[in-house]
Amino acid sequence: MSAAQSPVWLGAQRATPETSVATRRGRTPSVVTAVFAAQWREIARNRWVLAYAIVLLLLTEALFQMGGSGVRALTSLLNLVLLLVPLVTSVFGVVYWHAAREFTELLLAQPVARLRLWWGLYLGLIVPLVAAFGVGLTLPLVWHRALDGETVRLLALYLGVGAALTASFGAAALWIGVRQDDRLRGLGLTLGLWFMAALAYDGVVVWLATAFSDWPLERPMLFAMLANPVDLARTALVLRLDSAALMGYTGAVMARTLGGGTGLAVSAFGLALWIAGPVWLAERAFRRKDF
């Protein structure tokens, strides 16, 4: 085919600096902002993220209908939140990483620093998930006009804890995805991480506490709680709910040893470390990876 026969592909002239100035008025976003915005558009339209928001919304609505108050609905959601948020975040995170791998390579081929690109990708992953979580928990309380002072304070704590778990498990999922090129193995590792943190950990701690019941265990138990973000999240929420029946073993030890205010501060600090650690690992792995 000659050039004359394919005018559409070949006929247009390249942009000149003059035309580009006309088409590029306005502020230019930073790399982080641009990548984040594109990720937000992509993930906020993802059917699984929409389903996540809808499931949470239906659960909150159902529990509100049964309990009759916002505090009761949120209290009933506790274990569900602690199971669902890490599970959805880690599975979606690692699956999305592998699905977007080739597009990530295309972005890496642009003149951008890897660190900035990573932050755009990471924030673009977790912010839509946090938004879905927030919408699912908040909307039923809004349309039932159930936002009294106590409910708002508890909801804010739930949103903070949910955001922290999403940030922590999202970074862990990216770390596993970056380190593990095999999709199935990556997914298996992610599910294993979730199983250990959300399901098996408290059982292991109770077993250890029983096996070493003759020893003073307060301090080891506190460290055991700090070693698991789900335990920290549970403790932060339960200290606010003041419901010993919902505490895990480590949470009960913490409530007895440190009390409510200090316990909440320690939980928040521990969760911050559980965000910073996986973020550091994932960002480091991303910067060093051969794509």
Place this chain on the structure above:
Amino acid sequence: MIAEMMSDGVRLAARGVHKAFGAVRVLEGVHLALRAGRVTAVLGPNGSGKTTLNKVLLGLVRADAGAIMLDGRVVTGTDAYRRRIGYMPQAPRFPDNLSAREVLTLVQSLRPTEPVDLDASIQRFDIATYVDRPLGVCSGGQRQRVNAAVALLFSPDVLILDEPTAGLDPVASAALKDRIAIERAAGRAILVTSHVLSELDGLTDDVVLLLDGRVQYEGSIDALREVTSERTLERAVAALLRADRAGASRMVTTGEAP
């Protein structure tokens, strides 16, 4: 050597690149020079190291040894030099929920100082009819056109095109090859990889044949035809491969017939 490269019109070059993944040596001392106004075809069977070489040139894969040079300056490990490169990966998987316009806008915003006319690019690659449709519902050929539009959105000095015509219908494939010829005439240094050697006939100026991570042949296509006494690129490369299997050492390395 740098002065020689500059005077020779070399834009992007790999010098003595080694890369291993674990125990597997993928590239072993590869030299490559992409010259302004010339199309260089990097050929080789699966696993010969073509894609890894592309990625080393782009900084996606870090070489264990060797250097990447742009206009005679070492740029290994830096980011800014990619402003001079347009990259078309092999059949990329774009995000399903983004449109072609959103992808082009994203790439545009990552290179904010470079002149670009998005509308002209959309026209040039004939993607206007589906530019606002989610890429997840576009066909493979339509996505490949978007891929070409991304690579040629700017005016880079170097183009790296990995299997550029894969998935394109004959009309679009021919149009893209014409586009490549135009870019060559505009003085760009172009690297093309393709398994379909007949696709590269008439388009390629220089040939680099990679076998097991080593450059088995490097030179002009005319020299290759002369060396192998074959008229088409496909037959000439087949002759090189037969010679390799027969145990011959490297036939030509500097573009000159022996």
